[in-house]
Structures are given as structure tokens and as C-alpha cells.
Amino acid sequence: xxxxxxxxxxxxxxxxxxxxxxxxxxxxxxxxxxxxxxxxxxxxxxxxxxxxxxxxxxxxxxxxxxxxxxxxxxxxxxxxxxxxxxxxxxxxxxxxxxxxxxxxxxxxxxxxxxxxxxxxxxxxxxxxxxxxxxxxxxxxxxxxxxxxxxxxxxxxxxxxxxxxxxxxxxxxxxxxxxxxxxxxxxxxxxxxxxxxxxxxxxxxxxxxxxxxxxxxxxxxxxxxxxxxxxxxxxxxxxxxxxxxxxxxxxxxxxxxxxxxxxxxxxxxxxxxxxxxxxxxxxxx
Amino acid sequence: xxxxxxxxxxxxxxxxxxxxxxxxxxxxxxxxxxxxxxxxxxxxxxxxxxxxxxxxxxxxxxxxxxxxxxxxxxxxxxxxxxxxxxxxxxxxxxxxxxxxxxxxxxxxxxxxxxxxxxxxxxxxxxxxxxxxxxxxxxxxxxxxxxxxxxxxxxxxxxxxxxxxxxxxxxxxxxxxxxxxxxxxxxxxxxxxxxxxxxxxxxxxxxxxxxxxxxxxxxxxxxxxxxxxxxxxxxxxxxxxxxxxxxxxxxxxxxxxxxxxxxxxxxxxxxxxxxxxxxx
Numbered sequence: 001x002x003x004x005x006x007x008x009x010x011x012x013x014x015x016x017x018x019x020x021x022x023x024x025x026x027x028x029x030x031x032x033x034x035x036x037x038x039x040x041x042x043x044x045x046x047x048x049x050x051x052x053x054x055x056x057x058x059x060x061x062x063x064x065x066x067x068x069x070x071x072x073x074x075x076x077x078x079x080x081x082x083x084x085x086x087x088x089x090x091x092x093x094x095x096x097x098x099x100x101x102x103x104x105x106x107x108x109x110x111x112x113x114x115x116x117x118x119x120x121x122x123x124x125x126x127x128x129x130x131x132x133x134x135x136x137x138x139x140x141x142x143x144x145x146x147x148x149x150x151x152x153x154x155x156x157x158x159x160x161x162x163x164x165x166x167x168x169x170x171x172x173x174x175x176x177x178x179x180x181x182x183x184x185x186x187x188x189x190x191x192x193x194x195x196x197x198x199x200x201x202x203x204x205x206x207x208x209x210x211x212x213x214x215x216x217x218x219x220x221x222x223x224x225x226x227x228x229x230x231x232x233x234x235x236x237x238x239x240x241x242x243x244x245x246x247x248x249x250x251x252x253x254x255x256x257x258x259x260x261x262x263x264x265x266x267x268x269x270x271x272x273x274x275x276x277x278x279x280x281x282x283x284x
Numbered sequence: 285x286x287x288x289x290x291x292x293x294x295x296x297x298x299x300x301x302x303x304x305x306x307x308x309x310x311x312x313x314x315x316x317x318x319x320x321x322x323x324x325x326x327x328x329x330x331x332x333x334x335x336x337x338x339x340x341x342x343x344x345x346x347x348x349x350x351x352x353x354x355x356x357x358x359x360x361x362x363x364x365x366x367x368x369x370x371x372x373x374x375x376x377x378x379x380x381x382x383x384x385x386x387x388x389x390x391x392x393x394x395x396x397x398x399x400x401x402x403x404x405x406x407x408x409x410x411x412x413x414x415x416x417x418x419x420x421x422x423x424x425x426x427x428x429x430x431x432x433x434x435x436x437x438x439x440x441x442x443x444x445x446x447x448x449x450x451x452x453x454x455x456x457x458x459x460x461x462x463x464x465x466x467x468x469x470x471x472x473x474x475x476x477x478x479x480x481x482x483x484x485x486x487x488x489x490x491x492x493x494x495x496x497x498x499x500x501x502x503x504x505x506x507x508x509x510x511x512x513x514x515x516x517x518x519x520x521x522x523x524x525x526x527x528x529x530x531x532x533x534x535x536x537x538x539x540x541x542x543x544x545x546x547x548x549x550x551x552x553x554x555x556x557x558x559x560x561x562x563x
Contacts, residue, residue, distance in 0.1 A: 013291075014290070014291040014292075017291045017292065017294075017295035018291060018295065020295070021295050021298060021299060024299070025299075049317070051317035051318070052317070052318070055317035055318065056317070067532075067533065067534050070532065070533075073532070073534050074534075075534065076508075076534070079316050079317055079318060080309075080314055080315070080316040081306075081309075081315055081316055081317045084305065084306070084309045084314060084315060085302075085305075085306075087305075088301065088302055088305040088306075091301070091305075092298065092301055092302070096289075096294070096298075099294065099298055103294070103295075103298050104298060104299075104302065152514070154510070154533065155510045155511075155513060155514045155533060156508055156510040156511045156514050156533070157508040157509075157510040157511075157532075157533050157534025157535070157536075158508065158510070158511070176382060220287075220289050260290070260291055260294070263290070265290045265291060266291075275288055276288065276289045276290065276294075277286050277287060277288040277289065278286065278287040278288075278289075279286035279287060280286060
């Protein structure tokens with residue numbers, strides 16, 4: 001196999017690094033979820049953890065915030081582990097923005113994998129089918145989902161979102177714990193992923209909505225140097241979240257997932273033009 | 285000063301931050317992924333200081349119940365029809381709900397049934413929910429053990445449930461499929477017609493997130509105060525029925541009444557009437 005060299009080689013290796021991290025976390029979560037199922041029937045694989053999916057989801061901490069601050073308890077099925085993951089997630093987001101979404105979240109990874117099939121089918125039309133005006137409004141729908149989930153969890157003390165959560169469904173397909181509506185939503189997300197990149201992340205993910213806020217003040221940000229930019233638009237085309245990178249100096253869009261696809265390391269053809277850095281920099 | 289980051293740094297750093305954070309939390313004892321498996325102890329009465337069977341959770345295995353309450357896992361397995369299992373100690377209480385929900389019966393056989401059976405087997409106090417059932421095989425074990433007094437037998441017989449098909453898909457024989465030779469009369473009659481049974485239509489059976497529909501607004505032990513409020517009942521109305529402050533939103537009826545040391549059944553009807561009126 002011919003080894004890529006130069007700029008293309010750097011980009012290829014950068015993409016591979018992210019995909020390897022994504023795949024590793026996907027496999028890890030799938031194994032833990034499978035082992036949780038096996039543990040319930042006494043067939044647990046030793047060493048491998050067998051926590052429930054709720055226990056290893058940082059969003060469980062987010063939905064428990066109100067209950068925890070009012071009576072010191074967590075929503076049903078969530079535990080201290082969710083709380084710890086939430087704070088780790090917040091710390092990482094404060095540094096790097098929603099890197100959890102772009103690098104770790106197994107459901108984001110799953111959507112990307114399905115999207116690869118969509119790219120082959122749709123070719124250049126892939127991820128470009130939703131009218132801009134509609135898309136712009138829909139991007140805020142996930143804050144509505146977030147508000148509903150946090151409110152309902154606080155009111156009932158139960159994980160109301162689990163029934164609808166396609167991430168929970170995906171990793172519990174074999175358990176019989178999934179509600180019909182969960183299967184329906186997962187199927188819809190899979191179908192949408194064939195035409196839109198990461199549709200659940202863009203329009204419905206409540207945890208992505210929380211982490212997206214960190215883009216407004218994250219320490220490391222994606223910055224574009226207008227002085228060296230050649231306006232080729234490759235940064236815009238490479239962005240899975242359809243962010244207009246070429247139009248701004250610093251990316252503060254709440255939808256950025258810190259995948260670094262737009263940077264000079266990956267897609268931008270000019271060195272040191274779109275960079276991920278702390279401190280000053282980035283002028284439009 | 286500008287500090288730049290790329291994938292070469294971020295790729296190893298992110299797993300280190302997440303997994304390292306988990307490792308540190310685990311070392312400090314904060315990485316808890318499941319509820320405590322130590323039930324509360326009874327605080328009053330003759331059995332004060334004993335573990336409370338009412339605090340058995342769905343995640344408890346028969347083995348853990350054996351350790352805590354000295355009810356052999358093999359007896360629990362026999363009572364609930366898991367006779368074909370090699371390792372009954374590994375069966376979780378909530379497994380009952382998945383299996384018995386598929387049965388055409390009008391009583392719930394789940395974690396609450398286990399709580400009740402353990403209480404009856406050990407002689408510890410526990411008041412089950414009104415629609416909790418006991419398989420005829422469990423009733424037979426209790427009858428042979430002789431740990432239930434005459435008054436208690438009336439409730440047991442009324443709650444006995446018989447099945448016409450196997451309940452454990454993987455080899456266990458059905459409880460009472462072969463009619464126990466000396467099962468209580470009520471168990472061998474038509475237990476589906478047990479008096480005052482609230483048909484639950486599969487409500488809140490422990491799977492999924494427990495989000496109720498309009499038709500499923502039935503007050504049960506696992507119903508939280510938050511759900512009551514969400515169903516349109518005000519805190520003042522609840523407290524008027526209870527005659528004392530309501531629990532926090534996340535507190536279940538079972539936990540609340542257990543903590544208060546009063547019988548849930550005394551208030552269930554009144555609370556249900558509030559829910560029905562609020563529809």
C-alpha cells in the first residue's frame with residue numbers, strides 16, 4: 001500500500017487518530033453495555049466493567065442537577081459515576097469545547113459511520129439537503145429537548161429521556177428494555193444520517209446542547225487567520241456541522257464539535273491558517 | 285502566549301482525561317455505578333435493627349438476598365419458577381418483571397413480590413402493594429415452611445397466581461403448571477379473579493424509563509411524588525391526604541411510607557382519587 005506523504009499524509013493521519021479514538025470508545029461502551037446484560041444472567045465477562053449505560057453517561061449527571069441540588073439524590077438509574085463524568089465532560093469542554101461529541105460520544109461515531117454510506121449514495125449533495133433557513137431554526141431545537149428533559153426529570157425523578165434516547169436504544173437492542181418509540185427514533189436517525197451528517201447531534205441531542213454552550217468561552221478555540229486565508233472554502237465543506245468557518249475569525253458556533261476537520265492539519269490547504277489554539281489569534 | 289493543539293496531542297489527551305478522571309474517582313471511592321446493595325434496617329417495633337425486606341431493589345440478585353435475609357437462592361428460584369437455572373444466585377429480582385409481564389395475569393409479580401415473599405419466609409414485617417401476586421409455587425413453599433400466621437394466609441391465598449404456561453423460557457418449569465398437590469384453594473381456583481385487583485395493563489414494569497401514559501396513572505409503590513405533581517395534583521392536596529409533609533419529587537411512595545413508618549395502603553386510595561380527579 002502506498003504511504004501518503006506531505007500534506008495529504010498529515011491529513012490522513014490526523015483523521016485516522018480521531019477515528020481510532022472514536023472506535024475505541026464505541027467498542028468500550030458496547031462491551032460494557034453487553035457485559036451489563038450478561039451480568040444480569042450471571043454470564044459476566046471478568047475484568048470488563050458491567051455498569052449500566054445510564055451509569056456511564058455524563059448526561060445522567062446533567063439531568064440530575066436540579067434533584068441533586070434540592071435533595072441530594074440522583075434521578076433514578078443514575079449514580080455518582082454520571083455525576084463525575086458530567087464534571088469531567090464540563091472540564092474538557094471548558095478547555096476544548098464539545099470534544100466529547102467529536103471524539104468520544106459513541107452515538108456521534110455511529111452516525112458518522114452511517115453517514116459514510118450516505119456520502120456514497122448522495123455524493124456532493126450529502127449534508128447539503130436541508131434548506132439553510134429551516135436548518136438554522138432547527139439547530140436550536142435541541143435546546144428545547146434539553147429543557148424538556150431537565151424539567152421532566154426534575155419533576156418526576158425518573159430518566160424520562162431513556163425511552164426516547166436513540167443512544168440508549170442502540171446499545172440495548174438485545175436487552176428487551178427498549179420501548180417501541182426508542183426503536184422508531186433510532187430508525188429515523190439512521191435514515192436521516194444517510195442524507196445529513198450527525199442529524200441527532202445537530203437537531204436533538206440535549207447533551208450536545210449543553211456542551212455547545214462552552215464554545216462561547218472555551219480556552220482552546222478554532223481560529224482562522226484572514227491574512228493567510230485563500231478563501232478556497234474547504235474549511236466550510238469539511239465541517240460536518242455545516243459551520244461557516246471561512247466567514248469568521250474565531251469559531252464560537254454552538255454546534256462546533258471540535259473534530260478539527262477544518263484545520264490546517266486536516267482540510268485547510270494553507271499552513272497555520274485555521275488552527276486550534278489558546279490565546280489570541282483569529283481575525284476575520 | 286498562544287498555545288496550539290493538534291490531533292497528535294488531542295487524540296491521546298482526551299482518553300487520558302476521561303479515563304484518568306474515572307481512575308482518580310475510583311481510587312478516591314467516588315466511582316459508584318450502582319445503588320448500594322445494603323438495605324435499610326427497620327427502625328421500630330419488634331424487629332428493629334433487622335434489614336427491611338421492603339428495601340429490596342430490582343438489581344438485587346437472589347444470592348445477595350440470600351446473604352442479607354438468609355433466604356436460600358435455590359428457594360427463591362424454586363418459588364419463582366427458575367428451576368432450570370444452574371446459578372440461581374445470579375438471578376436479579378427485576379428479571380421477574382420481564383418474565384411475568386408476558387403472562388396473562390392481573391397481578392404484578394416482580395420485585396415487590398420478592399419483598400413480600402422474603403418477609404413471609406423470614407417473618408419480617410412488610411405490606412405489599414395491593415396488586416402484588418405470588419406464584420402458587422411460592423405459596424406452596426410458604427405453606428410447607430409454616431412461617432405465615434392464619435391472618436396472613438388470607439392475603440397470601442388471595443394473591444396466589446397460577447399459570448397455564450411456562451414462565452421461564454430457558455428451561456425452568458412453570459410455577460404451578462403442574463398443580464401443587466396441596467396448593468391453597470385460592471391458588472388453584474381462578475386467581476385471575478382475585479378481588480379488588482387493579483388491572484395494571486403492564487404499567488411501569490421496570491423496563492424503559494417509566495414514563496406513564498394517561499391510562500397508566502396508577503399509584504404504585506414506585507410512583508414518585510414528582511409524578512403525582514406532574515399528573516396535576518398539587519402539593520397541598522397531597523399533604524391534605526397524607527396529613528404530613530410530602531416527600532421530595534424523586535422519592536417513591538414505597539420509600540416515603542417506609543421512612544414514615546406508616547402503611548402505604550392507608551393512603552393509596554385517597555391519592556389515587558386525587559390523580560383521577562386531576563385528569
